[in-house]
Amino acid sequence: MAKSFLNAIGIIEFMHEWSLAEAVLASAKEIAEKEKLKEILEVTIRIGELQQVERSILRFALSEMKTPLFKCTKFRILKAKTTLRCRVCGTEWQVDINKMDKETAEAIHFVPEVAHSYIKCTKCHSPDFEIASGRGVWLESVKGAK
Amino acid sequence: MADPRTSVIDERLSRTRRIIAVSSGKGGVGKSMVATTLALTLANEGCRVGLFDLDFTGPSTHIILGAQKTVLKEEKGIVPPTVQGLQYMSLIYFVGDNPAPLRGADVSNALIELLSVTQWGQLDFLVIDMPPGIGDAVLDLVRLIKRIEFLIVTTPSMLAFETVKKQAILLCELKMPILGLVENMKIDRANIVRVETKKLGLSYLGAIPFDPQVEEAIGNETKLLGTAMGKVIGEVARNAICAEKKER
Numbered sequence: 165m166a167k168s169f170l171n172a173i174g175i176i177e178f179m180h181e182w183s184l185a186e187a188v189l190a191s192a193k194e195i196a197e198k199e200k201l202k203e204i205l206e207v208t209i210r211i212g213e214l215q216q217v218e219r220s221i222l223r224f225a226l227s228e229m230k231t232p233l234f235k236c237t238k239f240r241i242l243k244a245k246t247t248l249r250c251r252v253c254g255t256e257w258q259v260d261i262n263k264m265d266k267e268t269a270e271a272i273h274f275v276p277e278v279a280h281s282y283i284k285c286t287k288c289h290s291p292d293f294e295i296a297s298g299r300g301v302w303l304e305s306v307k308g309a310k
Numbered sequence: 311m312a313d314p315r316t317s318v319i320d321e322r323l324s325r326t327r328r329i330i331a332v333s334s335g336k337g338g339v340g341k342s343m344v345a346t347t348l349a350l351t352l353a354n355e356g357c358r359v360g361l362f363d364l365d366f367t368g369p370s371t372h373i374i375l376g377a378q379k380t381v382l383k384e385e386k387g388i389v390p391p392t393v394q395g396l397q398y399m400s401l402i403y404f405v406g407d408n409p410a411p412l413r414g415a416d417v418s419n420a421l422i423e424l425l426s427v428t429q430w431g432q433l434d435f436l437v438i439d440m441p442p443g444i445g446d447a448v449l450d451l452v453r454l455i456k457r458i459e460f461l462i463v464t465t466p467s468m469l470a471f472e473t474v475k476k477q478a479i480l481l482c483e484l485k486m487p488i489l490g491l492v493e494n495m496k497i498d499r500a501n502i503v504r505v506e507t508k509k510l511g512l513s514y515l516g517a518i519p520f521d522p523q524v525e526e527a528i529g530n531e532t533k534l535l536g537t538a539m540g541k542v543i544g545e546v547a548r549n550a551i552c553a554e555k556k557e558r
Contacts, residue, residue: 182386183318183387183429184427186318186321187318187426190317191312191316191317193317271403271405274388274404274427275401276419276423277420278420280410280412281404281406281410291409291411292413299419300315300419303313303314
């Protein structure tokens with residue numbers, strides 16, 4: 165039965181970027197309020213390759229959803245390579261999601277932690293690794309005018 | 311550096327009237343059965359109900375529901391599919407048959423990810439099937455969902471109750487609302503759990519007798535609601551949850 169759930173994943177389109185864009189805007193707004201910024205001039209976002217966020221869709225979603233607070237905002241979207249570190253043997257390696265099958269890549273796209281269900285240490289084959297870098301979406305900085 | 315996901319969790323749950331976490335300090339007490347039965351009961355009462363399986367390393371509510379092949383829809387996030395009348399979300403959609411060996415930080419991250427991308431829409435109740443214990447999932451929900459309410463499940467065993475008691479004390483210290491305690495798999499007429507629950511200042515909501523028919527009802531929601539568990543949870547829902555809803 166669980167297999168059939170997994171099969172269902174293939175039907176999803178890669179559009180999760182909209183909810184991430186909404187989260188970025190909400191979070192930047194919170195920071196602006198805390199810092200008493202009247203307008204936001206630049207927001208730097210870092211996206212980890214593990215989650216395979218489509219930069220162009222994220223940028224489009226940001227432009228469609230932005231409020232007047234973001235009228236003059238430049239969105240910088242930087243990528244971060246995914247590094248995994250085995251907790252058992254200490255091996256560090258980089259993973260190329262593009263080499264995975266579509267269903268697995270899509271599952272990891274939505275919840276990067278499920279990588280533990282599909283990826284094993286390249287040396288000792290343990291699934292007990294940490295995502296040392298390049299997991300998901302992070303707001304790196306918010307700059308603006310007071 | 312800031313994690314933007316936590317900023318939208320309130321918005322994702324803004325159209326959900328009440329959020330009930332079915333929880334227990336101890337594993338194996340029947341949380342998933344109680345959570346699923348409660349969600350089905352509330353839906354049968356005409357409420358709009360979501361069920362969220364947060365037991366990431368041991369999800370089982372999909373089996374209890376008898377869920378079949380399900381299509382996930384995307385609408386600026388993930389729209390939970392309707393399963394037996396419930397808006398249903400589980401990590402099982404993403405891991406299938408594979409084990410999910412997650413450490414605490416991974417549990418937190420996966421929990422935040424699903425809370426931030428799931429578009430629950432308009433709900434009267436969101437029932438959450440919690441993992442056992444008082445670890446990351448409980449602490450994260452307390453941190454991220456301010457208006458969460460807890461329904462605690464125990465068995466008559468003192469081994470279970472002593473652990474459950476610790477959870478209840480923690481939740482009280484954190485000033486989290488506790489709807490009460492349900493005693494599951496009761497096999498005799500001893501009232502020690504009832505007495506101890508009262509001593510904690512909590513409501514004893516009901517006793518579910520041990521009923522072998524419950525196992526046979528797995529995968530069949532009509533049968534499940536007809537078991538002794540279904541009947542007791544029905545009373546709990548009407549007397550302790552829906553009644554309270556009307557008073558609000």
